[in-house]
Amino acid sequence: MHMHMDHGNMESHGHEDMSGMDHSMHMGNFKQKFWLSLILAIPIIFLSPMMGVDLPFQFTFPGSDWLVLILASILFFYGGQPFLSGAKIELKQKNPAMMTLISMGISVSYFYSVYAFIMNQLQPHEHVMDFFWELATLIVIMLLGHWIEMNAIANAGDALQKMAELLPDKVKRLNNDGSEEEIALQDVKENDRLIVRAGDKIPADGVIVKGSTSVDESMVTGESKTVTKNEHDNVIGGSVNGSGTVEIQVTGTGETGYLSKVMDMVKKAQTEKSKLETLSDRVAKWLFYIALIAGVAAFIIWWLVDKDLSIAFERMVTVFIIACPHALGLAIPLVIARSTSIAAKHGLLLKNRNALEQAKDIQYVMLDKTGTLTEGKFTVTGIEIISAKATKEESLKIIGALENNANHPLAIGIMNYLEENNISPYKVVNLQNISGVGISGIVNNQEVKIVNEKEVKRLQLPFKESIKTTYEAQGNTLSFLIINGILVAMIALGDSIKSESKAFISNLKQQEIVPVMLTGDNVSAAEAVANYLGITTFYGGLLPEDKEKIVQKYLDEGKQVMMVGDGINDAPSLVRATIGIAIGAGTDVAIDSADVVLTDSDPKDILRFLSLAKQTQRKMIQNLWWGAGYNLIAIPLAAGVLAPWGILLNPAVGAILMSLSTVIVAANALTLRIDN
Template sequence: MTMHIQLPISGMSCANCASRITTALNKLDGVEATVNFALEQAAIELSQDTQLPVVLESIKSQGYDYGEETLLFQITGMTCAGCSARLNKMLSALPGVISADVNFSLEQARITQVPGVQSPASLREQIEALGFGAQLAQGSASARRQQLLAREEQESAAAHKALVQVSISALLTLPLLVGMLAMAGLLPWHLPAWLELVLATPVQFWIGARFYRGAWLAIKNRSANMDVLVATGTSAAYFYSLYLLATLGMAASGKLYFEASAIIITLISLGKLLEARARRSTQSAIRELMALRPESATVWRGGEWQSLSVDEVLRGDRLRVLVGERVPVDGKIVSGESELDESILTGESLPVLRTPGDNVLGGAINRSGVLEIEATTVGEDSSLSKIIALVENAQMGKAPLQQLVDKVSAVFVPVVMVIALFTLLVWYAITNDFGQALLAAVAVLVIACPCALGLATPAAIVTGTGVAARHGILIKDVDTLQKAHGIKALIFDKTGTLTQGRPVLASWSGSEEQLRLAAALQQASEHPLALAMREAVQGASLPQPDEVEVRVGAGILGKVAGHSVAIGNPSLLAALGIPLPAQAEPDSDSGNDGATRVWVAIDGAAVGIAALADTLRPESPAAIATLRQRGIASWLVSGDAPAPVAHIAAKLGLDGAFDSVLPAGKVEKVEALRNQVDGLVAMVGDGVNDAPALAAADVGIAMGSGSDVAMETASITLMRSDPRLVADAIDISAATWRTIQQNLFWAFVFNIIGIPLAALGYLSPELAGAAMALSSITVLSNSLLLKRWQPKAASHVSTHSHV
């Protein structure tokens, strides 16, 4: 059985580590893996779940770790120790389970597993399949959130430890700067040689232990990484100084290089500390999204309101949401109304009014009234879970440029080692000064950093997709992120995309009482035009119709409050023998304004005509105008008749329109437009019938108010029914791509310029160490600038949209 897992990986020190793990895993039969250094995660696909132990062993054997998580279940139905033994054996055999401990007396099962392999729901199903009852005993909302919290605690502890170590390292290194000033002739005296040794040794072997560990693991696995460069360079400086001290004694004062190794380790450790903080900041989008899910929900169970874990909520459960609480799961409002803050999910800046019958999103904040909702989707099927999955999938991908970077990184460290050795030999041959030659070689080793290269692409992708998600733009994968900024033409579906998706009564030529009778008859129909007429008289008391007859393609007739009422096109009235007014055109049911017109006849006489139109979204004109300013052509496609389609196209100033197009024909229009324009073609739609065209386009963009099929097929999902987000999606793609290019430029510049300068002796090892730390920080800081990106629209119109 195929298995997809996301594993957190700890212990990586640079991009070469990620590349090495990826290579080793992909050598295993039936395993496809991608390791992201910036996210410290591995996305792994196994053709058989039995391969998981081999994969885990491969990661461990290379010196890295993937952590573990513990789940606690309360078990019912066990009658003896044999039951617990049987359950223990079954749980221990599950893929990803490290250990299982079933306690018969406590009626509990404690399961320790590889993070994310088995969900609480799947474990519960496995336990129940053996005939036992199981309930998650933890108060957390999900295992994934527990994993996040545990990982945050570990990162916080690691960051605190690193800060303490860097602070101590700085205090020990500070006096050694006196030696540098003395060697530069700025001070008339030197530190005693023995004191330099005492200060430098703990920095070299305690603070620098991480570099030795990383170097040993890399060498043991026949590869090289940043740790090899740092350990080699600093060890050379330290042990050469130790050799001079042993041979010259106190006369070695002023000739030692202890300060060089200590300062390098201190600066690089500080750089790694800042790098880790910046890297966590790039991942903030996922953390924020996962934090949206409440841990508990108030559920109507057993005739009373009970507080339960969100994991225990089932589809169809009735839940209560108080003011200030987050909606626990996706649902439909049963009673109450309130304004909901959905900004983190949809990017809508203003609270949105929700009333009975409306859908609500799990994670939204209830701002004003008490709501009772019926759960419609729970667990991994919820909108929030799908959003998290989409963002994670996009962030784990690799851009095409990254493939080049990976190839460079694979040979980077060995090449640098060769350059450093060559530098040492050439300098010694020219100057006959081994100390000077050693400093130049150490500078080459220290300034060469593959970390910046490894972080350049993923850091930008993680930040770009994260900020896009905050503003209601979900990008499916890296390929889409790269392509979207190259869009030159867009085809918009009409209904529900540029228009509201439902007709409204634009005009009525009769009296209010006549409209009320017509609306009463329309209660017997679910046609969109019937709904529009009913909504036009909302609040009015409508009598029930009798003797209703629906004539397909013509209209509807029946009795209402003693009156004979007929609603339909001119052919229906003609069939009933009802004459039209002299000014009417019997062969026309549509005007030039794009509205559909239906006649209403009461007691054998035509009394009025209703113009029903699917009105434009208020944001559509601005959306098309923005695209036009950027030189992007906009087209319209619809299955509607020519008149309404032409009216919409003219009103928006579109470049062209396709009318009377069947769902299958939309694919042909995408292909036709692709042959006309010099660039990529995108399709924007929201319905099931748009799915083939969304898949056929270079980039498919689905409106979040549409169907799940459209959203799953599309490359980009807009979480609000706002067509202005189309231009914003193109913008964030362009901004992210620019950032990737800038990052790679700076990463290569640091190395292309820095290594020759170090080899020629223009950079001291200390400056080289600072430059190495600065390279990664520069790349990450540039990526974090993407967090300042904002949609171009100054404000977003709050719409009564549904997801």
């Protein structure tokens, strides 16, 4: 059987569609290319003039021009390869941008310089200016810019691979003769019977045919409560079995399983989420067309006026080379590097630079409840004494005795509470699991039980309904302590709201951003949290596909949506949203699906991200004006627009302006700050 989720046979998704970075980042190791290209470029810089002007540190020797040609040829084909490959893709997509502009600059520089070299060898007394110096510096600086950007932005992990890892590699199958055998997950077939013991991951979708247990489905569905499962109940592959051992009959494996469907949604969202054209790409596209038109026009006009092919050709080449300023290649990467450095100090990991550009337009923030607005773990929210049979502390010691050896989330929450309050549990003997009901045992020679409300009603043990009303409204799980047949206490466990969540929601509203809560929890639990936090729009009882559909609905209406979540069930929505933000304490799947990760799991960091994004956007625009503004002046002058008045851009002056704009761009990037 082909297993769609086979760990060793995962289809890798295309980060290009979701990362927001241009495709050049997939074309080789920029760090290695930069350093090797720098080694090749240094001799060229020392041995060849800058746009025909000999600099003080430059020198030549017999045969140095041949050395420059050889080194420049290696540099062009090796160091320039990512840009040439990128340009090929852009032109194939009929969308010329930064890669095409850079490729035009380095290609014209190289091939014209080879022509100049040949002409100078044939006619040594009629020197033709070459552009080897420009070729070398342009390639090295552009490689540096891309390396800086890649180094600043975290590489997106593979969310699909992380989903596959939720399932065990080996499972226990029950044969017809009653024997057990361990088999590989990919060998599981529908209708197989599998044994799932306490604490194991459930390997496939199925129906319980024997036994009962509690299952933690929060990692898959987002439901914060553990779910009691009895015979004939369905279980989901990837969820975690609690305290009971069960036999399940497999109903879904491979491509038919629930987890596989979530993976398909993530893959589809990654494919369909359009790759936004970045600011620098838009500027580069216009510069490419401007330079191409200006260069060709300059060639035609100069040839018609002077009838000198070499002068016309030189003017065109100068326009093409000047059109690709070094500053433009560094304008955005330097701001990104500065921005990611600042972000890291404030608990933000920026994985997609497009998120910085899109943040200014966000209108709605979709928030998962469990783990995002709440702590995402069960804690004791209250204990109510119903009978004088035992005090609060006595009751907790008895409850602790029963839950001490259990590993399900409720038991862990209870034991953590006891530890925090320095309460030591009693000892228990004859501990037994009561299927679908709870736990029983003997504590201090008394018969004690922890049971659910259904069992309390079956036993017809009286208690005031008002005791549980508030807890139920807040979505708590209730358990009841019975001592020698008498109902003594009720303990409530719930997912507590993060202390900073209320202020965060209020601040979002002040910025005229609408908070919307999406949760897999039941509607009553969702409503309680929403009312407390002041969220007017909320959706409860959602499956992953429901969350994604809601995000898509808002997007279809032209809204800009940010999704914040931490679970596997949030992954499709995180990918689908305009910006996906993962809580760092959440699952690897959510983190790998997101554009931004909050490493401190603090919702207020979203506000810092929005502030940083605004500052970053401003600096990007400023730098692009400095980088491209140079062209607006240099291209017409290089083409000879003012030649009739005796003004023609000297290549050396063009080089000085180019260097000046690069310095300004770098200095401006360093002034980026974030509002605390």
